[in-house]
Amino acid sequence: MPGNGVDSIIKLLCLALLEPGDELAMAWPSFISWRQGAGVMGATLRTAPLAADGSYDLDALLELVGPATKMVVVVSPNNPTGAAVGAAALERFIDALPDHVLPVLDEAYFEYLPAGSHDGVALMRSGRRLAVTRTFSKAFGLAGLRVGYMVAPPELVRMLGAVRNAFDVNAVAQAAAVASLSQSDELLPPRMAEIASERHMVSSGLRALGLEPMPSTANFVLVPVGSADRAEALNQALLRRGIIVRPAGPFGAPDAIRITIGLAQENAEMLVAMAGALGEVGALPGAR
Ligand SMILES: *Cc1c(COP(=O)(O)O)cnc(C)c1O
Numbered sequence: 004m005p006g007n008g009v010d011s012i013i014k015l016l017c018l019a020l021l022e023p024g025d026e027l028a029m030a031w032p033s034f035i036s037w038r039q040g041a042g043v044m045g046a047t048l049r050t051a052p053l054a055a056d057g058s059y060d061l062d063a064l065l066e067l068v069g070p071a072t073k074m075v076v077v078v079s080p081n082n083p084t085g086a087a088v089g090a091a092a093l094e095r096f097i098d099a100l101p102d103h104v105l106p107v108l109d110e111a112y113f114e115y116l117p118a119g120s121h122d123g124v125a126l127m128r129s130g131r132r133l134a135v136t137r138t139f140s141k142a143f144g145l146a147g148l149r150v151g152y153m154v155a156p157p158e159l160v161r162m163l164g165a166v167r168n169a170f171d172v173n174a175v176a177q178a179a180a181v182a183s184l185s186q187s188d189e190l191l192p193p194r195m196a197e198i199a200s201e202r203h204m205v206s207s208g209l210r211a212l213g214l215e216p217m218p219s220t221a222n223f224v225l226v227p228v229g230s231a232d233r234a235e236a237l238n239q240a241l242l243r244r245g246i247i248v249r250p251a252g253p254f255g256a257p258d259a260i261r262i263t264i265g266l267a268q269e270n271a272e273m274l275v276a277m278a279g280a281l282g283e284v285g286a287l288p289g290a291r
Contacts, residue, residue, distance in 0.1 A: 004160045005172045005180070009111055009138045009151035012163070013040050016134065016153075019162045020073050020105065021046040028067040029076040030059045032083060032255030034109065037076050047071070057084025057217045057225065061096040074105045079121065080112040083254040083261045085219025090121040097131050105159070106133040111151075112221040114142035114191055115198065120220075124154050134159055139176075141222065142191060143183040150176035198222050202264045208274040209262075212281055216262075223249075223263045231257035233284060240280035246273050 006012035017040030021027060027041040031050035041048045049072070051063035059077050068075060077096070080087040088096075097106050108123040123135030138151035150172050153163070172180075183190070206216045206224055216224040228234050231252065237260060238250045249261040264270065 004153045008149040009136045015163045025073040026071045027074045034082045056086045058086035076107045078109040080221045083251045084225045085221040093121045148176040150180045227259045236284045240283045244276035246276045
């Protein structure tokens, strides 16, 4: 089922499935729209902590599941941390869920995953019941056109069809999505390889400045900087130098900033700006 971005599919899933008294379980820090979707419906949000690498701790998440749980969301790679759950662990997790719970796998960053990682659509083909969301906003760079999709069992697609707007994804976005899919074999491998090598460059550059970026398979790294005040001060100091990063407070990580991997030249400029910003804001507590 296509949607006006995965963001709108998240809202539709919550609208179709949740009512007050129901629970949505996910990990936190993670993607804000799931939290908002549960809140809008008056459902209860249950959150598990992340694993040390920033991926979903599936054992901790499973412990939250009870009779009132309607939906359990796994964002992998997680946003804002960038780490993914293991394929085998994810399979075991889905198989361990009781029948009254819908597992939703948010694979917004699916295309960035290395070979051998999880593949929600393949899991569905293997007969497992789950919903998978993917988007053209990230690897394909079409965020401004607003187009994503859900792959799910027919009865769930019908339920969302009953609550969605009759006119949803615009014609330009549909054309761009179809063109992207038809060219993905040529477009994506070099793009993903470049992101991976630039992410490596950015991470080692940040480590050389005394920071500790978290491991990521996506097109960003999350950098804990000690405190919320320091995150905001660094954000401001970087803005003054023409660099926009994302303070991660809304994602549940107020002491961190998320840095998008850009082109080589942009990444080099970011590292120079970061050195200046750190000099301005002061050394980090606990920096090595
Ligand atoms: C970006 C993102 C979305 C929303 O994607 P759109 O298709 O742009 O609405 C959903 N989930 C995660 C984890 C994301 O990072």
